[in-house]
Amino acid sequence: MLKVNDNYKKLPGSYLFSTIGKKVGAYAKENPDKEIIRLGIGDVTQPIAGAIIEAMHQAVDEMGQAETFHGYAPDLGYEFLRNAIVEHDYKARGCDISADEIFVSDGAKSDSANIQELFAKDSRIAVCDPVYPVYVDSNVMAGRAGTYDEKTGMWSNLIYMPCVMENDFVPEFPGETPDVIYLCLPNNPTGTTIPKAKLQEWVDYANRNGALIIYDGAYEAYISREDVAHSIYECDGARTCAIELKSFSKNAGFTGVRLGYAVVPKELMFDNISLHHMWARRHGTKYNGAPYIIQRAGEAVYSPAGKAQLKEQVAYYMRNAKVIYEGLKEAGYTVFGGVDAPYIWLKTPGKMTSWEFFDFLLEKANVVGTPGAGFGPSGEGYFRLTAFGSYENTRAALARIQAL
Amino acid sequence: MLKVNDNYKKLPGSYLFSTIGKKVGAYAKENPDKEIIRLGIGDVTQPIAGAIIEAMHQAVDEMGQAETFHGYAPDLGYEFLRNAIVEHDYKARGCDISADEIFVSDGAKSDSANIQELFAKDSRIAVCDPVYPVYVDSNVMAGRAGTYDEKTGMWSNLIYMPCVMENDFVPEFPGETPDVIYLCLPNNPTGTTIPKAKLQEWVDYANRNGALIIYDGAYEAYISREDVAHSIYECDGARTCAIELKSFSKNAGFTGVRLGYAVVPKELMFDNISLHHMWARRHGTKYNGAPYIIQRAGEAVYSPAGKAQLKEQVAYYMRNAKVIYEGLKEAGYTVFGGVDAPYIWLKTPGKMTSWEFFDFLLEKANVVGTPGAGFGPSGEGYFRLTAFGSYENTRAALARIQAL
Numbered sequence: 027m028l029k030v031n032d033n034y035k036k037l038p039g040s041y042l043f044s045t046i047g048k049k050v051g052a053y054a055k056e057n058p059d060k061e062i063i064r065l066g067i068g069d070v071t072q073p074i075a076g077a078i079i080e081a082m083h084q085a086v087d088e089m090g091q092a093e094t095f096h097g098y099a100p101d102l103g104y105e106f107l108r109n110a111i112v113e114h115d116y117k118a119r120g121c122d123i124s125a126d127e128i129f130v131s132d133g134a135k136s137d138s139a140n141i142q143e144l145f146a147k148d149s150r151i152a153v154c155d156p157v158y159p160v161y162v163d164s165n166v167m168a169g170r171a172g173t174y175d176e177k178t179g180m181w182s183n184l185i186y187m188p189c190v191m192e193n194d195f196v197p198e199f200p201g202e203t204p205d206v207i208y209l210c211l212p213n214n215p216t217g218t219t220i221p222k223a224k225l226q227e228w229v230d231y232a233n234r235n236g237a238l239i240i241y242d243g244a245y246e247a248y249i250s251r252e253d254v255a256h257s258i259y260e261c262d263g264a265r266t267c268a269i270e271l272k273s274f275s276k277n278a279g280f281t282g283v284r285l286g287y288a289v290v291p292k293e294l295m296f297d298n299i300s301l302h303h304m305w306a307r308r309h310g311t312k313y314n315g316a317p318y319i320i321q322r323a324g325e326a327v328y329s330p331a332g333k334a335q336l337k338e339q340v341a342y343y344m345r346n347a348k349v350i351y352e353g354l355k356e357a358g359y360t361v362f363g364g365v366d367a368p369y370i371w372l373k374t375p376g377k378m379t380s381w382e383f384f385d386f387l388l389e390k391a392n393v394v395g396t397p398g399a400g401f402g403p404s405g406e407g408y409f410r411l412t413a414f415g416s417y418e419n420t421r422a423a424l425a426r427i428q429a430l
Numbered sequence: 431m432l433k434v435n436d437n438y439k440k441l442p443g444s445y446l447f448s449t450i451g452k453k454v455g456a457y458a459k460e461n462p463d464k465e466i467i468r469l470g471i472g473d474v475t476q477p478i479a480g481a482i483i484e485a486m487h488q489a490v491d492e493m494g495q496a497e498t499f500h501g502y503a504p505d506l507g508y509e510f511l512r513n514a515i516v517e518h519d520y521k522a523r524g525c526d527i528s529a530d531e532i533f534v535s536d537g538a539k540s541d542s543a544n545i546q547e548l549f550a551k552d553s554r555i556a557v558c559d560p561v562y563p564v565y566v567d568s569n570v571m572a573g574r575a576g577t578y579d580e581k582t583g584m585w586s587n588l589i590y591m592p593c594v595m596e597n598d599f600v601p602e603f604p605g606e607t608p609d610v611i612y613l614c615l616p617n618n619p620t621g622t623t624i625p626k627a628k629l630q631e632w633v634d635y636a637n638r639n640g641a642l643i644i645y646d647g648a649y650e651a652y653i654s655r656e657d658v659a660h661s662i663y664e665c666d667g668a669r670t671c672a673i674e675l676k677s678f679s680k681n682a683g684f685t686g687v688r689l690g691y692a693v694v695p696k697e698l699m700f701d702n703i704s705l706h707h708m709w710a711r712r713h714g715t716k717y718n719g720a721p722y723i724i725q726r727a728g729e730a731v732y733s734p735a736g737k738a739q740l741k742e743q744v745a746y747y748m749r750n751a752k753v754i755y756e757g758l759k760e761a762g763y764t765v766f767g768g769v770d771a772p773y774i775w776l777k778t779p780g781k782m783t784s785w786e787f788f789d790f791l792l793e794k795a796n797v798v799g800t801p802g803a804g805f806g807p808s809g810e811g812y813f814r815l816t817a818f819g820s821y822e823n824t825r826a827a828l829a830r831i832q833a834l
Binding site: 101 | 431432435436438439441445471473478491493494500501502505537548549552563564568609642683687688700708711715717720721722723
């Protein structure tokens with residue numbers, strides 16, 4: 027009789043955004059007249075930029091002709107895309123990354139969920155708290171997180187690095203030495219980040235302790251401050267301790283297009299085995315690459331026209347971030363983030379829990395956000411709003427919140 | 431110090447098709463004047479059908495307009511696609527499958543590699559021998575296969591079901607009862623299949639023993655015989671013992687477009703937990719869906735124009751299969767498959783091993799095939815050719831082989 031992977035049984039409830047989706051769906055069904063504004067899941071709303079649309083049309087046409095048809099893609103992704111990534115995301119910033127260290131994927135969610143397959147089962151994992159749930163849940167499913175304590179909301183085998191108001195949302199070196207450290211900077215969900223000098227300290231810490239950093243740079247395009255690193259490879263020594271995950275979802279609106287990449291430097295050796303070799307093996311065995319059409323779309327992100335159009339798109343969302351940040355401040359909220367990231371993180375008012383504030387906002391203002399507690403115990407008492415709505419909706423949402 | 435998942439260290443060599451790619455690449459580099467014909471990896475060569483190209487152009491345009499832009503897809507995939515699948519692949523064949531039992535994915539390779547995450551670590555896995563390497567390698571990476579014996583080419587914890595000339599390539603119930611049985615029918619690599627009555631015996635066997643069947647139906651479109659099931663759900667009782675994996679790669683030429691789906695019936699309960707629930711959780715946590723544009727392409731596969739065009743495409747490849755089958759027969763080879771599948775499986779001549787024959791064919795005829803031994807120990811002495819080349823290349827390849 028088949029026995030299942032019973033780590034799944036340990037997972038409480040459903041995936042955070044599935045839960046929110048169901049709650050909002052139920053509310054919408056009961057209140058068909060209410061116009062709900064969604065600033066919750068972090069899905070973008072602006073259409074794909076013209077240069078990218080054009081590239082996709084061309085790629086579609088190529089697929090329709092025998093001479094230009096493309097079947098299975100190369101294991102790591104097409105060279106045209108990997109070369110563009112290296113040129114614009116790394117060489118232009120003085121980072122030493124080569125095209126065969128880039129692994130093109132269908133997005134940073136998949137990569138950040140799959141990367142833990144490379145670790146031994148008893149690896150000690152450190153996560154920021156609050157944190158993007160995928161890092162935790164994927165380790166739970168693999169049996170690496172231990173057991174869940176309903177009371178504290180914590181997993182027995184995870185190392186938590188609280189990021190709260192009191193420490194300016196900057197993770198501190200944990201008391202216990204971890205094997206793997208997940209860092210998402212600029213941060214989801216808090217919208218805050220750390221200066222490059224601080225990131226360098228993390229790189230040094232990892233190298234000193236033989237730890238691996240999984241560096242999620244999905245929000246890199248939103249960095250506005252000069253002293254913030256756009257890639258962890260701007261730090262000395264990162265090639266021997268860090269894997270970087272990148273996404274096209276937020277800089278180019280690819281949430282429904284699906285494209286991302288992982289950088290696995292060849293120096294990354296642990297346990298006498300190359301993580302680059304392991305990840306290549308995983309890619310070759312379990313995955314068949316992103317669609318040709320989508321990889322061409324990714325290439326167009328780096329074309330002069332694409333870059334100009336996307337600069338405007340990012341600016342559009344950052345104007346929303348400002349509207350939210352300032353609107354909440356005016357309404358008397360305590361607010362963080364929104365300067366180097368498309369997320370605004372606020373203290374829930376009074377003694378409301380973050381799920382209470384979720385219900386309150388949904389019912390009273392018909393605005394959907396994300397409860398901080400959904401991202402971990404230290405997220406309790408906080409709430410996330412995203413800048414990815416339309417400008418009109420964002421202004422309308424803030425007007426409603428201010429009127430509460 | 432991070433320790434890695436050392437199951438990776440147990441894997442011998444590289445992924446089969448990566449190895450072949452490297453060997454052919456090296457040969458091509460040394461012999462730039464030779465015109466190599468590739469009947470190896472099973473990649474298609476015909477362009478995407480017109481109806482699908484049209485649907486993709488339309489979807490690309492939708493993504494370029496705010497009113498019709500699509501961000502994150504629903505967890506299971508878009509309803510328009512899941513409804514089309516149910517209607518044409520199941521209802522039309524009298525199979526009772528509902529749209530919320532369909533999980534759209536980026537292809538059957540990913541699904542067949544990921545599905546093992548649902549099983550307990552000590553589950554006993556039965557595979558046909560020879561077999562599509564992904565089933566084995568993904569279980570090796572998860573630590574479920576035991577250790578590899580260089581001499582026999584077998585994994586200590588896997589249950590092998592030899593499919594050879596002597597048993598007409600029909601798997602027999604194994605001596606030891608497995609928890610999971612992988613069946614690919616029509617079969618890759620042998621190109622053979624079994625009648626529906628025989629498949630019913632497997633369904634009964636699984637239900638009797640509390641085993642799960644992972645049914646890979648990637649080559650279903652190539653079935654020509656009346657008495658062969660197009661879905662395992664044509665068999666009584668399959669809803670309580672089988673997950674079916676399907677691909678758009680071979681029926682619609684989507685190897686570079688990337689689309690597939692898994693069917694996980696809600697009755698599938700093991701260990702008091704619903705596999706449907708588990709797979710939904712996995713999908714929600716680790717994956718963000720196939721691109722909107724690609725899901726629209728999948729929908730067009732089922733349109734009247736799409737169906738007509740793809741019928742021709744399948745016929746085109748099956749004409750190649752006939753060319754290969756008959757050409758090899760005429761040249762004196764012992765040949766199998768090619769009637770309900772796009773693969774032809776042949777006995778290597780004389781006492782050649784299958785890798786020897788690979789080199790022989792590459793060097794003497796500049797034709798690339800796949801050595802049977804790459805699919806498992808019982809594949810030794812056999813060789814696979816695919817019908818996915820162009821008609822002209824296929825004829826040219828056979829002329830070269832006949833001239834050897």
